[in-house]
Amino acid sequence: xxxxxxxxxxxxxxxxxxxxxxxxxxxxxxxxxxxxxxxxxxxxxxxxxxxxxxxxxxxxxxxxxxxxxxxxxxxxxxxxxxxxxxxxxxxxxxxxxxxxxxxxxxxxxxxxxxxxxxxxxxxxxxxxxxxxxxxxxxxxxxxxxxxxxxxxxxxxxxxxxxxxxxxxxxxxxxxxxxxxxxxxxxxxxxxxxxxxxxxxxxxxxxxxxxxxxxxxxxxxxxxxxxxxxxxxxxxxxxxxxxxxxxxxxxxxxxxxxxxxxxxxxxxxxxxxxxxxxxxxxxxxxxxxxxxxxxxxxxxxxxxxxxxxxxxxxxxxxxxxxxxxxxxxxxxxxxxxxxxxxxxxxxxxxxxxxxxxxxxxxxxxxxxxxxxxxx
Numbered sequence: 001x002x003x004x005x006x007x008x009x010x011x012x013x014x015x016x017x018x019x020x021x022x023x024x025x026x027x028x029x030x031x032x033x034x035x036x037x038x039x040x041x042x043x044x045x046x047x048x049x050x051x052x053x054x055x056x057x058x059x060x061x062x063x064x065x066x067x068x069x070x071x072x073x074x075x076x077x078x079x080x081x082x083x084x085x086x087x088x089x090x091x092x093x094x095x096x097x098x099x100x101x102x103x104x105x106x107x108x109x110x111x112x113x114x115x116x117x118x119x120x121x122x123x124x125x126x127x128x129x130x131x132x133x134x135x136x137x138x139x140x141x142x143x144x145x146x147x148x149x150x151x152x153x154x155x156x157x158x159x160x161x162x163x164x165x166x167x168x169x170x171x172x173x174x175x176x177x178x179x180x181x182x183x184x185x186x187x188x189x190x191x192x193x194x195x196x197x198x199x200x201x202x203x204x205x206x207x208x209x210x211x212x213x214x215x216x217x218x219x220x221x222x223x224x225x226x227x228x229x230x231x232x233x234x235x236x237x238x239x240x241x242x243x244x245x246x247x248x249x250x251x252x253x254x255x256x257x258x259x260x261x262x263x264x265x266x267x268x269x270x271x272x273x274x275x276x277x278x279x280x281x282x283x284x285x286x287x288x289x290x291x292x293x294x295x296x297x298x299x300x301x302x303x304x305x306x307x308x309x310x311x312x313x314x315x316x317x318x319x320x321x322x323x324x325x326x327x328x329x330x331x332x333x334x335x336x337x338x339x340x341x342x343x344x345x346x347x348x349x350x351x352x353x354x355x356x357x358x359x360x361x362x363x364x365x366x367x368x369x370x371x372x373x374x
Contacts, residue, residue, distance in 0.1 A: 039072075062321070070325070077315050081324040086147045098154040101179035104130065106150055114144045124179045137164040137171065156180065183211050187234070190215055196373055197221035198366075201242070204234030204287035209241035216245050216271035223373040224272060226291075227279040229305060229358055229365070233286025236314055236332060240264035243294035245271040250298035252290055254314060255339075256330040266298065276301040277369040280347055281355055285309035289345055293334035296348070303347040304369050312341035 057064070063082040070078050086108060094105045103123025104116055114136045119126050136144055139152040140161050155161060157180035164173050183189060187205035191198050197219050199212060216224070226242075233239070240252045244266045254262040278295050280288070280303060289308045295301040316329040331339045349372070351365045358365075 066320075066325075075328050077313065078325070078327045080320070081317070081326055083323055089147050089150050093150050093154060095185060096154045097157075097180040097182045097185045098178050100184035101157070101181035102176070106136070106153070108147075109135075114150050124177065128176060129174060130176070131167065133167070135166040137166060139163055154178075186211055188212060188215075190219075192219075192221065193225075193370065195222040196225055196370060197223070198225045199227065201226055201228045201231055201288070201291070203231055204236075204239045204242070204291065206235050206238060208234070209238045209245070212242050213245050213271045221274065223274050224276040225279060225366070225369050225373070226276065226295075227366070228284045228288040228291060229279050229281040230283040230355060231285070231288035232283065233288050233290075233311065236287050236290055237264055239287035239290040240266070240294065243291050243298075244269070246276060246301065247294060247298040250294045250335055252294065252332060252334050254330055254332045257328075258330075266294070275373055277372055278303045279365055279369055280305040280308050280345070281353070281358075281365070282306050282309060282344075283355060286311040286314070289340060290332065290334055292345055293337060293340070296345070297335040297337065302349060302369075302372055303345075304349045304351055304372065305347045305365050306350060306352055307346050308340070308344040310340055310342050310344035312339040312343075 060068075063080055066080040066082075070080060090106060090108070093099055099105060102125040103120035104125040105118040106114055107117035109115055116125075116130055116132055116134045116136070119130050119132045119134075136153075138144060139149065142149060142152060144150070153161060153163075153176070155178045157178060160175050160177050162173065162175050164171060166172070181189070184202065187201065187203035187208040188211045189200040189202065197215065199215060201208070201212070212226075236252055236254060240250075241264075243250065247266050248268045248270060250266045252264040254264075256262075276295070276299065278292050278301050280292050284292065284305075285308065289311065292303055292308065296303050312333075313328045313331050315326050317324045317326045331341060333339050349368065351368045353363070353365050357363050
């Protein structure tokens with residue numbers, strides 16, 4: 001009898017253990033099960049499309065599949081950063097000091113031929129006779145047979161490369177003298193307009209604030225304009241450091257959704273005390289708005305232009321399937337202002353202008369800034 005009891009006890013113990021184990025497995029996968037149940041609508045939609053003969057996506061790519069899922073979050077900034085060799089190489093070439101200095105961009109056409117997709121007027125490439133649409137056959141005698149060949153066009157300031165290209169069906173042999181614009185590649189350009197130092201802040205790239213500080217410390221000028229029009233932002237830390245060149249106090253606080261906070265505080269090491277104007281427009285976004293907010297709150301600078309875009313959230317990245325997912329990690333604030341997400345920042349002086357006029361003789365926003373500086 002004792003043996004039977006012991007055997008029954010073992011069976012019951014094992015059964016309960018299995019049940020407990022199954023319960024733990026269920027709890028561990030409950031979110032997946034809930035998701036599968038909630039989004040069975042996707043399968044129903046697929047069946048409907050198939051039964052209605054409307055058609056289904058043909059062989060969707062990995063990126064399309066992941067993007068379809070990420071779109072459920074309703075966050076325009078959460079994206080799958082799928083990289084491929086062609087886009088990676090083109091990005092490196094088109095954001096290089098050579099491309100900025102010479103004023104061109106390259107791309108591959110539908111036949112995978114490398115060509116000049118953009119050639120800026122009055123820039124070295126255009127002055128040397130290169131035109132939009134020129135198809136590059138070879139660089140320095142090396143035929144363009146693979147994507148990596150596009151990188152051969154890059155090089156040091158003053159060096160030259162021979163280029164064979166096709167224009168209008170004719171083969172032309174020519175030469176490109178390389179000009180380099182390292183500052184522009186870092187998101188900063190500059191020129192003197194009279195006695196005003198005009199800084200075009202294209203993007204808040206890593207290290208861009210160091211270039212701005214060097215300009216402010218080494219150039220001779222009586223006033224400053226920092227132009228963040230069409231600047232889509234970048235690194236909040238560099239945005240804070242760029243403003244730090246003008247201000248002695250002021251904080252940027254990154255508020256993470258997981259409860260953490262990161263604070264970027266101004267130091268007392270200003271680079272200039274000259275009168276300043278900040279130019280903004282409706283395309284000024286994120287860290288560019290942060291820069292403007294710091295300048296408006298903690299300096300005597302006047303902000304001129306239009307209501308900014310209104311991006312007060314920041315992103316982070318995680319590795320996923322050999323690529324990355326960029327996701328919104330939190331919001332940020334400047335000083336005692338509320339987060340401007342979806343609202344934007346109003347300038348001190350409003351001047352409405354078509355962004356296409358930036359850099360032309362009809363740039364009335366720039367003229368308004370110059371007028372304020374006297």
